[in-house]
Every structure is written in structure tokens, then in C-alpha cells.
Amino acid sequence: MDIQVRVWRQSGPSDSGRMVTYDVKDISPDASFLEMLDVLNEKLILDGDDPVAFDHDCREGICGACSMVIDGVAHGPEKATTTCQLHMRHFKNGDVIDVEPWRAAAFPVIKDLVVDRTAFDRIIQAGGYITVPTGAAPEAHSVPVPKKDADAAFEAATCIGCGACVAACPNGSAMLFTAAKVAHLGLVPQGQPERDTRVLDMLQAQDDAGFGGCTNAGECTTVCPKGIPLTLIGRLNADYRQALRRQ
Numbered sequence: 251m252d253i254q255v256r257v258w259r260q261s262g263p264s265d266s267g268r269m270v271t272y273d274v275k276d277i278s279p280d281a282s283f284l285e286m287l288d289v290l291n292e293k294l295i296l297d298g299d300d301p302v303a304f305d306h307d308c309r310e311g312i313c314g315a316c317s318m319v320i321d322g323v324a325h326g327p328e329k330a331t332t333t334c335q336l337h338m339r340h341f342k343n344g345d346v347i348d349v350e351p352w353r354a355a356a357f358p359v360i361k362d363l364v365v366d367r368t369a370f371d372r373i374i375q376a377g378g379y380i381t382v383p384t385g386a387a388p389e390a391h392s393v394p395v396p397k398k399d400a401d402a403a404f405e406a407a408t409c410i411g412c413g414a415c416v417a418a419c420p421n422g423s424a425m426l427f428t429a430a431k432v433a434h435l436g437l438v439p440q441g442q443p444e445r446d447t448r449v450l451d452m453l454q455a456q457d458d459a460g461f462g463g464c465t466n467a468g469e470c471t472t473v474c475p476k477g478i479p480l481t482l483i484g485r486l487n488a489d490y491r492q493a494l495r496r497q
């Protein structure tokens with residue numbers, strides 16, 4: 251496949267940035283989107299140019315590092331698919347593809363397609379944990395967890411913290427991410443002692459980091475590569491109201 255990519259190039263946080271067009275030739279339809287960018291970068295390096303900076307790690311859809319807006323959609327055109335799992339066969343020969351970073355006030359651009367997502371770390375630090383006593387391992391099955399709760403907690407725990415939900419939200423809100431993290435711990439017995447402080451502190455950290463509020467636009471769940479459902483935001487709001495009442 252021969253394609254053109256129009257890539258956001260920004261040398262640093264204070265650079266205003268611009269789209270730059272590159273030809274990328276002879277790409278296998280079975281190459282991933284990141285492998286296509288690897289080919290582009292090899293050519294840029296050979297030509298003495300600065301390669302395009304982008305985040306990646308596992309390239310298996312599990313770490314949440316890859317993060318780019320492809321043709322206006324966070325993680326690109328395939329539903330429930332991270333950028334690293336997106337393959338070039340989903341594009342056509344001769345396509346012109348726009349590639350941009352996440353754009354959100356709380357995720358400032360560091361360079362090219364790389365944004366600073368440490369705001370998510372601060373939300374996790376505020377309450378994304380449980381406190382357990384140290385000592386010998388507890389007896390197996392001493393804390394029974396109903397199957398439906400275990401399954402729901404597991405579903406919430408599949409959030410990989412990529413930030414696509416924030417990039418897609420017209421308000422730059424992190425509610426789907428925070429809702430997933432609050433639900434994942436709040437659905438199991440081990441998460442109950444800190445249930446109230448968790449939701450209060452994580453939402454405060456979210457506001458402090460500069461994320462916008464949720465207005466139920468629903469764009470977040472549409473682009474989420476793990477299919478985190480909007481119902482978890484409803485659950486988060488219910489937890490928040492309960493925590494306020496019990497304060």
C-alpha cells in the first residue's frame with residue numbers, strides 16, 4: 251500500500267505545532283498502524299530528519315500507552331481497538347490519513363503525538379488502591395465474592411488508562427476512566443472500607459487536574475478500546491451522592 255499521512259509535528263510544549271504531510275510507500279496491509287509509523291520514522295532518520303515521537307509499549311492492546319487521534323477518532327476507525335492493534339488493511343491504497351495527539355487541557359502535548367498523561371496518575375494516587383493488613387496470606391475463599399460482582403469488577407478493571415475517553419469528550423472529562431477505577435475496587439469486599447473517601451478524593455483529583463465535567467455526551471464509551479460502559483458513570487455518581495450523605 252502507498253499512503254500519505256498528515257502528522258501533527260510539535261517540537262515541544264511551547265511550539266505551536268503544525269500538520270506535515272509524508273508519503274509512506276510499500277506498506278503491508280498486515281502491518282499495524284504503529285509499524286507503519288516505524289517505517290516512516292526509519293525513512294526520516296535515514297534522511298537526517300527528526301522522527302515522529304509517539305507513545306507505545308506492549309503493542310498488544312493491554313498497556314494503554316499508544317494514543318493518537320486517527321482521522322478525527324481516538325484510536326482510529328475500528329471499534330474496540332487500540333492504535334497498536336489497528337491494521338493497515340482497514341485503510342485503502344492511496345488514502346490520506348490524519349494523525350494527531352490527544353487534545354485535552356489536562357493532557358498537554360510534550361512532543362508530536364506524545365501527551366503528558368500524569369494527570370491520570372494523580373487520580374489513581376488519590377484513591378485507586380485498597381489498604382490490607384500485612385501478614386500471612388488469608389485462607390482461600392475466606393472473603394466470598396458473588397460471581398456477578400466479580401465479573402462486573404473485572405469488566406471495570408479492563409480499563410487500560412489510555413485516555414481516549416478524555417480525547418473524545420467535548421468537555422475533556424475523565425469521568426469514564428475514574429468511574430472504571432472506582433467501580434473496579436468498589437464492587438469487591440476488599441474495596442469497601444475506603445469506598446467513600448475513594449470516590450470523593452478521586453473526583454477531587456480529577457477536578458484539580460483540569461478535566462472537564464461530564465454532560466453525558468457518550469463519546470467516551472464509543473471510542474473506548476475496552477468497551478467500558480457509560481453505566482459506570484451512573485454508578486460513580488450514586489457512590490458520590492452516598493459518600494456526601496455519609497460525610
Ligand code: SF4
Pocket residue numbers: 408409410411412413414415416426427430470473474475476477478
Ligand atoms: S475508560 Fe476506556 S478510553 Fe478511558 S482510559 Fe479506560 S480504556 Fe481508555
Ligand code: FES
Pocket residue numbers: 305306307308309310311312313314315316332333334335410
Ligand atoms: S501499545 Fe500498549 S495498548 Fe497499545
